[in-house]
Every structure is written in structure tokens, then in C-alpha cells.
Amino acid sequence: MSSRIPLPKRPPRRPGPNFAICLAMFEFLKSISAKNPNGRRGPEQPAVSVRERVSALRHLPAFLKLIWATSPRLALANIALRLVRAGLPLAQLYVARLLLDAIVHLTRLPAPERQLTPVLTLVALEFGLVLLTDALGRAVALLDSLLGDLFANQSSIRLMEHAARLDLDQFEDSTFYDKLERARRQTLSRTVLMSQVLSQGQDMVTLVLLAGGLVAFQPWLLGLLLLAVVPAFLGESHFNERSYSLSHSWTPERRELDYLRQTGASDETAKEVKIFGLSDFLITRFRELSDDFYRQNKSLVLRRAGWGTLFAAIGAAGYYGAYVYIIARTVAGSISLGQLTFLAGSFARLRGLLEGILSRFSSVADGALYLQDFFDFFALRPRIVRQELTGEKPLPFPRPIQQGFEFENVGFQYKNGTKWAIRNLRFKLQAGEKLALVGENGAGKTTLVKLLARLYDPTEGRILLDGHDLREYDPAELRQEIGVIFQDFVRFQLPAGQNLAVGRIDERHNQPRIETAAQQSLADTVIAKLPGGYDQMIGRRFNGGVDLSGGEWQKIALGRAYMRDAQLLILDEPTAALDARAEFEVFERFKELTQGKTAVLISHRFSTVRMADRILVIENGQFVEIGSHEELLAKGGRYAELFALQAAGYR
DSSP states (O other): OOOOOOOSOOOOOOOOSHHHHHHHHHHHHHHHHSOOGGGSOOOOOOOSOHHHHHHGGGGHHHHHHHHHHHOHHHHHHHHHHHHHHHTHHHHHHHHHHHHHHHHHHHHTSOGGGOOOHHHHHHHHHHHHHHHHHHHHHHHHHHHHHHHHHHHHHHHHHHHHHHHHHSOHHHHTOHHHHHHHHHHHHHHHHHHHHHHHHHHHHHHHHHHHHHHHHHHHHOTHHHHHHHHHHHHHHHHHHHHHHHHHHHHHHTHHHHHHHHHHHHHHTOTTTHHHHHHTTOHHHHHHHHHHHHHHHHHHHHHHHHHHHHHHHHHHHHHHHHHHHHHHHHHHHHHTTSSOHHHHHHHHHHHHHHHHHHHHHHHHHHHHHHHHHHHHHHHHHHHOOOSSSOOOTTSSOOBOOOSSOSSEEEEEEEEEOOTTOSSOSEEEEEEEEETTOEEEEEOOTTSSHHHHHHHHTTSSOOSEEEEEETTEEGGGBOHHHHHHTEEEEOTTOOOOSSBHHHHHHGGGGGGTTOHHHHHHHHHHHTHHHHHTTSTTGGGOBBSSSSTTOBOOOHHHHHHHHHHHHHHHOOSEEEEESTTTTSOHHHHHHHHHHHHHHTTTSEEEEEOSOHHHHTTSSEEEEEETTEEEEEEOHHHHHHHTSHHHHHHHHHHHTTO
16 A cells, blocks of 8 residues: 655646646545545443443553563564654655645656656655565564463463362352453453553554644644544544443353353263263253344444444545535645645544544453453462461471370351351361261261361361461462362373372372382273373373373372372272272371371261261251261261161161
């Protein structure tokens, strides 16, 4: 695109030959018909009032600071190139003015006196400016891409790091998940906002330079220009608000759509979807939600298109009014053809720039609202952190544990819960003791384990370790000394060796330790059957992956517990998927390998439970009784009742 630009002022001359007028008209029409890359509408977004949108701009400094921190070198180069490129439109128009006036001047000279050298020099200069504009545009696009990729990657890393610091109960809150989902979306889409903000600065510089020439000719034309583009800006702002409102309010439904899409076409759910004939149900629900969103969005985009057409017509009318005025001045001889080209080109570019700046301002404000979602997530703070109840540094974790753990009137209630998961719980877990937890589903056993690992803090009461509140210890150090395998353990889509190393991930390159953990959990018999051994990808999500049976996965999970080599080992239904022989072998090894260590075992199988030193019976989140297998049977209480019920099934 070669848009012409006016330059040195000359005394006005009357138009010469017809071809000069045609050339001027050609240059002008070319300048207004060329697509302005900066005049495109930004992504649809915002919501709420104008005041709130403008208020959201306060996040831009912090956002730009993050961009700068991503790569100061790339950011500085990007800004420098944009500043140079901002002055090129004015330079092009000015050279075009000189060129046209030079051509008109030559046509008035006798043929022998017509020297093309000055004209060719100006053509070469304009050609160079066009090449430079293109080269700088490509360089800026390249830097935007590189900087955007780096920013997106670092933002994703920051998001994962921050999520890792948050508390478990925050992940169990739907409001939190909405914030997390919106923050996830921003890690990629905010790179668009970065380009918009930088382009806005570049276009503002270009606008000031071009406006200077227009003001010198006729200041009121700028006012006309503003009147022509402001209606479109206000209309765009309004519909951006509506678009943001729709997108924001649909966050829970979007998560449900993602869930339905994943559930309806996943190897993890395929068996039950087929067995229970759930496909039609899932598809119907997905169709209802997606159609509802489509209807709401369709209504919005249709109204936006209609009003946008009207506002565009108003803008075009204002522009052509100014155009007619400039032509009239040219015909009257007040300005030269070169000045006509300069003014017409400047006005056309200014119109495009103003539309782009105002529209992009709306988009930037809208993007800042989404940016607020991004920063809102990072504003979340965990409650379980390093804290000093006594005003001193966290206590060093005891190695080894001397006295053990003690629950003092511990109660816990889940957020938004209507009842207590655990209440008035009092008992001691001695150092080196094997304690089994018994109770019906929902009795609070897993909640107790999570409190012990300080994944939750008690709502009331306290938990002591060697006589000190658990909150006096560094939670990260505490968890390093606790190995927990939950019943709903994660089946990581990783090689077999790394699946075991999850228990102590910093030892993932310690192959002897990994193999020892596999032997202890009987996972070595599973791995021996895999084509790739310890390097075999487990799970079918990735190419070459091999899936395992439930029992085989459970042996891998048990291997993680042994890999941890922690002082406290907690197993939540560790053998639920194992056959009787495998279960016997696992617990024979378990007794050997936990000698001198503290262990907590949750199981519904009394053949497993009886190997514990003591058994704690919980019902409805409250303490019922505690003692050895023989003591509880002799007592004839709840444990004896449950044991008799299960034993009856084997008679």
C-alpha cells in the first residue's frame, strides 16, 4: 500500500493538464480505499458501566510491567520500532505531495527543460519509505509474536505456581473454579491486549503528526472528523459491554459445556457412557446449553451489525463532506494538487486512525476488564501458609517424631457445608503406631486424613505434633514427611518410572530408588509386563501409551507411598482393587516396611484392619471408640457389630 503524503508548501497554483487532475484523484482514492490495518475492531468483550470499564484501566500499568519483565530487550526493541514506524505515514504523504507538485510543475515547462531526475529521486524515496514501512511492520509483528509467546508461557507458569500455593478447600469451591477458568483463558488472550496497547501508542503518535498538518490548513476539519467517528465509538463500546456481560455470566455454563464435551468423548468415561446409554443424555444437555448461548449471542451480534451499519454511514457522510470541501478549494485554486493529495490522504488516514484508536480504546478497556479477572485470581491468598503463632520462625519438623499426633476437640466444616464433617474429635496417634480408621462412607475418615496432612486447618480445636500445633510448622516441610495415597489417586499419564517417582519427584532420576519402591509395592510385577519397562508410557492419552487394570494402577500408587519414604504413611483404601492374594502380599510387606514408622490405614476390610495396633471407629464425624481388634471385639460395641456383619457374609 503506497499512501501519499504532502510536504513543502508552495504558492497555490491552478491545476494544469487533465492527467494531473486524474493523477491527484487516483492518489486520493487509492489512499482512502486502502485497508487500514489499524482500523480493525478489537475483540469483543466488556460489560458493566463505562465508569467500571475506565476504572479497569488501572490494571494496565501492572500488565505492562509484566510484559517488560518477560523480556526487557524484546519490549524495548518493539517500542523503538513502533516509534519509527509511527512517523512513516506522514513522511509518505509529504513525499507524495512533493512528487505530484513536481510532476505538475514539469508539465508546465517546455519539453527541453523537463528534467526527470528530481521526480525519479522522489519516486525512489517513496519506494524506500514503502519498503521500510513493510519491513518495520513485519519486524513489529515478529516481536509481538515472540513477546506474546513468552508472556503467555510465563503467565501459564505463574498461574500454575499460584494455584499450587492455594488451599485444597479453595479448589472445592465453584466460585473459585470460575475465577480459575477465566484466569486460564487470559493467559493466551492477553497477548492480544499487549499488541493492542502497543499499537495504541504507535497510532497516537501518528495521529498527532498527521493532525498537525490538518490543523495548519483548517482546524474545524478535526472537529468534523471527531463528530463523524464518535457515534461509532459509542456504539461499539455499548455492544462490547453487552458482549463482556454475556461471556462473564456464562462462565459456569462454559465449564459445564467443556465437561460434557470431555465426558461424551473420553476413554475414561467411554465404558459407562456406553453401558448406561448416556450418549443421548449428554448430547441433549450439550445441545440445550450451546443453543441457548447461540440464541443470546445471535441477538447481540445482529443488533451490533445493524447499529454498526448506521454509525458507519454517519462516519462516511462526515468524511465525504470534508472531501467535497477540499475539492472545492482545489478547484478554486486555493491549494495545489499536491496539497489536495496531502490533505485528502491525511484526512483519510486520520479518520481510520481515530476509528482505530477509539475502537481499540474500547477494546483495551474491555480487555482490562478481562485483565481484572486475571489479577483477581492472583489476588487470592491461601490461608494455610508459613505462620508463626508464637511470633518466632516455624518450628523445625521433628526427625524422628517423638510423641506423635494429638487431636484436641477437632471439628471441621466444609465451606458452604450444612453440617460438620468432623466434630469433637479427641484421640492420640503415638509415634510408630499403626492406626486403622473404621466407619461407614461419609463418616469423616478421609477428612481426618486431610487434616492430619494439613490440607485443611480445623474449623475448631487443634492438632498437635510432639506437643506443638501443626500450624507452627512449615506446611511444605510437614507434607514432605507425610506420604498419602488416597482412594481416588491420580492416574498420571506419564512413563511408569515417573508415575512411581511422583511420590518423591525430586528423585525421579534415582532409578535404584524407583525400582526399590516398585518391589516394595509389587508394582515391579506390573512393570515387568510392559513393553517399555520403566520407560513405558502409561495411559492412553498419548501415542504408545498402555493402560493398566485397576489393581495394577493401585500397585503403582502404593509404590509412590514407598518412594516417599516418609515418617507418616497414610493409605486410604490401598487395596480396594486388589485380589485376595495380592492384598495379603501387600500387607505382609506393609507391616515389614513400616516398622518404626507411624501409619494410618483406612479400609472397609476387617481382615486388613485387624493388623493395626489400634482401631479408631468414627460415625457421623464423631469419635465412637478406639482400641485393638481384640479389645473392641470384647467390648461388643460398634466395631464388633460391623465386624460381625462382614464376617456373616463369608459364612
